[in-house]
Amino acid sequence: MGMRLGEHFIEQKGVSLSQFGYKPDPGRVEFTGSGNIVFYHYTKEEHLERILSPDSGLYAWRQVDVCPNPPEELTGCFLTEGFLEPLPMWLTDCPYFGDLGIKMVKQYIGNILLRIELPRNDQGLYVADYAHVLEEKHFTLRGTAPLQLGYDFSTGKEITQAYVHSYIPATQYESVHVAPVMQAVRKGAGVVIPSDYIRLSEEQPLR
Numbered sequence: 086m087g088m089r090l091g092e093h094f095i096e097q098k099g100v101s102l103s104q105f106g107y108k109p110d111p112g113r114v115e116f117t118g119s120g121n122i123v124f125y126h127y128t129k130e131e132h133l134e135r136i137l138s139p140d141s142g143l144y145a146w147r148q149v150d151v152c153p154n155p156p157e158e159l160t161g162c163f164l165t166e167g168f169l170e171p172l173p174m175w176l177t178d179c180p181y182f183g184d185l186g187i188k189m190v191k192q193y194i195g196n197i198l199l200r201i202e203l204p205r206n207d208q209g210l211y212v213a214d215y216a217h218v219l220e221e222k223h224f225t226l227r228g229t230a231p232l233q234l235g236y237d238f239s240t241g242k243e244i245t246q247a248y249v250h251s252y253i254p255a256t257q258y259e260s261v262h263v264a265p266v267m268q269a270v271r272k273g274a275g276v277v278i279p280s281d282y283i284r285l286s287e288e289q290p291l292r
Contacts, residue, residue, distance in 0.1 A: 089235030094217065094247035098156060101251065101261040102216060107232065108180050112169040112265050114212065114258050120205040122255055124267040125286060126167035129195035136199070137280050143201075145277035149270060152245035159249065163274045167267040169212070171198055172290040175264045181231040182219045186264065189222070196291035199283050201269075209270040209277065210255035214262035217247040232263075 093100050103109040115123040126143060128136060135141055145163035149155065168176075176186035190196075203210065221238050224230045236243045252268065253261070271277045 090232075091234030091236045091243065091247060094234070094250055095243050098250045099253065101253075102214060102232070102263045103261045107216075107263050109261050109263055110173060110175040110179075110265055111260060112173050112175070113260055114169055114255050114267075116205070117202065121202050122205055122207065122210060123200065123202050124167045124169055124210075125171050126165070126199045126201060126283075127190055127194045127291070128197050128199060130197055132195070133197060133285075137283060137285075139280060142276040142280040142283060143199075143269070143278040144275065145269065145271050146274050149249060149268075152249045153242050154246060155249060156252070159252070159270065161272055162270045163272075163277070164268045164270045165277050167201060167269065169265055169267060171286060171288045173265070175216075179219075179264065181216065181263065182223050185219060185223055185226070186215075191291065196289075198286040198289050198291065200286040201278055201283050203269075203278065203282055205256065208254075211252040211268040211270060212255055212258040212262060212265050213248055213253075213268050214251040214264055215248070215266045216263035217244050217251060219264055220244070 143165045145165045147164055149159045149162040149164050177184055220230050220232050221244050269277045
């Protein structure tokens with residue numbers, strides 16, 4: 086039996102889908118004139134006051150290392166996620182997953198857009214490829230696995246491993262992921278982005 090394509094991503098860090106001929110999303114990491122990193126985060130109206138309050142912010146409550154073999158630098162880390170642009174192309178019109186991304190945002194995340202601006206030297210920012218997760222979601226909801234990576238969907242372990250292996254430090258990201266997602270990471274659960282760095286975005290594509 087030949088090697089499943091997905092094994093490349095399960096076994097190796099830093100391998101991208103675009104290296105195997107998949108079309109990456111054109112989104113790039115946004116830098117300000119002073120070199121700060123900008124990204125975007127959707128939330129629900131009822132969470133706004135808590136997020137924007139002094140001494141509050143965006144909370145990292147999801148564990149990074151739920152995969153079988155987490156990279157050492159991400160062990161014990163928690164995260165919150167965001168997007169490189171206010172409305173990335175892969176959310177609404179992905180060549181592989183269609184509009185599945187935007188449907189999930191509206192259903193589970195919210196329609197209020199926040200703009201986050203962090204110092205460039207923030208070591209806790211990575212870009213991961215959510216396409217590995219969408220492969221399983223698409224299979225569950227729509228009956229097909231468009232990337233045909235051959236993942237075993239029964240435990241979720243292969244997908245979480247491939248996803249964590251796709252992490253690229255934000256300052257080194259070069260538009261190689263099919264569904265790029267910004268990951269803001271910290272050791273332990275807690276506020277990962279203080280409210281001082283967050284504001285309501287002027288652009289509100291989903292309102």
